Amino acid sequence: xxxxxxxxxxxxxxxxxGCVTACKNEHEIPWGVNRRRVVTLNDGLPxxxxxxxxxxxxxxxPCMAVCPVDCFYKTSEGVVxxxxxxxxxxxxxxxxxxxxxxxxxxxxxxxxRGKMDKCTFCAGGPEADNSSAEFKKYGRNRxxxxxxxxxxEMCSTKALLGGDADVxxxxxxxxxxxxxxxxxxxxxxTAYGKPEKPATPPAGAKS
Amino acid sequence: MKLAAATAAAALAMTGxxxxxxxxxxxxxxxGQYQGKPDSRPWESESFKGDRAGWEKAIKARxxxxxxxxxxxxx
Numbered sequence: 644x645x646x647x648x649x650x651x652x653x654x655x656x657x658x659x660x661g662c663v664t665a666c667k668n669e670h671e672i673p674w675g676v677n678r679r680r681v682v683t684l685n686d687g688l689p690x691x692x693x694x695x696x697x698x699x700x701x702x703x704x705p706c707m708a709v710c711p712v713d714c715f716y717k718t719s720e721g722v723v724x725x726x727x728x729x730x731x732x733x734x735x736x737x738x739x740x741x742x743x744x745x746x747x748x749x750x751x752x753x754x755x756r757g758k759m760d761k762c763t764f765c766a767g768g769p770e771a772d773n774s775s776a777e778f779k780k781y782g783r784n785r786x787x788x789x790x791x792x793x794x795x796e797m798c799s800t801k802a803l804l805g806g807d808a809d810v811x812x813x814x815x816x817x818x819x820x821x822x823x824x825x826x827x828x829x830x831x832x833t834a835y836g837k838p839e840k841p842a843t844p845p846a847g848a849k850s
Numbered sequence: 851m852k853l854a855a856a857t858a859a860a861a862l863a864m865t866g867x868x869x870x871x872x873x874x875x876x877x878x879x880x881x882g883q884y885q886g887k888p889d890s891r892p893w894e895s896e897s898f899k900g901d902r903a904g905w906e907k908a909i910k911a912r913x914x915x916x917x918x919x920x921x922x923x924x925x
Contacts, residue, residue, distance in 0.1 A: 644906055716884040719891065726886025769887040772895040787895035789908030795916065806913040814917040821919065 646702065646721025647764055647786075648808040649795065650815055651695045654825065655802035658683055658693040662794035662803050666697070669765065669793040670782025676746040678762040679794050695794065695803045698723060698744035698762035706736035706745060720786070721808075722764040727780045730758040764805070765792040 658681050666672065666679045679697035700723045707715040707723065714729035715736075736759060737745040750757030767784030770777035777784055785793060795805030804811040816835045819825040826835075892898075893905035914920060 644909070713883060713885045716886065716889070718889065724889065726884075729886045766892065767889075769889040772890055772892075784892075784895070786909075787890075787892040788897050789892075789905055789912070791909065791912045791916075796912070801916055801918055804916050806909065806916065810910070810913040811916070814919075817917070817919060 644720060645807050645809045647700060647766075647806060648721070648811065649695075649697065649699060649764075649792075650804045650811050652802045652804070652815065652818070653692045653694050654822075655800045656681070656693040656695060657800055657802070659799065661797050661799055662695045665793040665797035666762070669785070671778075672760075672782070673748055676748050676760050678744075678746060678760065695798075696742055696744075697794070698740075698764070699742055700762075700764055705739040705741070709735045709739040711735060716769075718766065720766070722766045722786070724763055724766060724768050724781075725759065725761070726769050727758045727760075732756045732758050734759075762792075765790070 660681050663677065663679050663681060670678070672678060679695060681693050681695050683691055683693040685691045700721060702721065704715065704717070704723045706725075707717070710725075711733060712729050712731055714726045715723060716725070717723050732747060734745075734747065734756065737743070737747070744761045746760045748757040748760060749755070763781050763784075765783060765785035767773075767777045767787065768781035770780060772787045773784050783793075785791065790796065792805045795803045798804075804814060812835055816837075819831075819835070825831070891902075893902045894900055898905045898908075
């Protein structure tokens with residue numbers, strides 16, 4: 644099994660926020676914490692584009708690199724998780740993350756910053772699988788139930804894909820080639836061409 | 851008198867020994883290494899009971915379920 648990844652197809656995302664709602668509901672996320680959100684460019688203008696963003700579970704995660712207490716770890720499936728018992732809520736990971744994934748609950752008086760919370764790829768955390776302690780700290784552990792993240796599985800247009808990187812890249816490649824639009828962009832062959840059989844870019848492609 | 855002295859000496863010894871049982875409260879961090887609790891693998895859960903192949907099969911089925919082209923007749 645390859646690494647777990649998310650992929651959002653901006654051509655399909657309709658900004659319904661179903662993924663955000665699914666995530667909030669699945670993990671009972673408090674107000675002020677958004678593990679996933681939908682970002683829209685040129686909102687309200689013709690041709691606006693939306694994309695669903697959360698922790699991208701980076702292969703070389705900057706949050707892991709900057710954490711002063713080393714509370715991050717990466718599972719064998721490539722999911723970046725952290726130990727909330729160790730987190731000191733310093734916010735370094737928030738500054739390091741290019742996606743704004745780490746979230747900090749306002750905890751107590753004077754806007755006291757709580758321990759960092761982020762997307763877990765529905766894989767829980769370092770507590771007994773599906774225990775109440777795990778749910779309380781990290782949310783539901785769907786991966787251990789043989790399920791994929793709720794946001795991706797809930798997506799009505801299947802803009803948001805989540806799972807084994809090789810499989811979702813195949814789904815996306817097939818989709819783009821079938822719709823005949825998108826494969827001409829720069830870097831397509833590098834990103835989605837199969838290593839053993841690179842996808843044939845259409846005439847005029849720049850990659 | 852002797853008994854009281856012996857009791858006092860024993861109490862003093864016990865107090866002194868109590869200090870030996872105190873564990874260090876200073877965390878020592880090893881740079882660049884995960885310091886938290888270990889986590890189990892997803893297939894070690896109650897649902898799969900260590901059946902990695904079964905878990906991978908379930909995940910693969912879910913993965914492919916996201917491909918709506920595979921659900922249509924003319925792929």
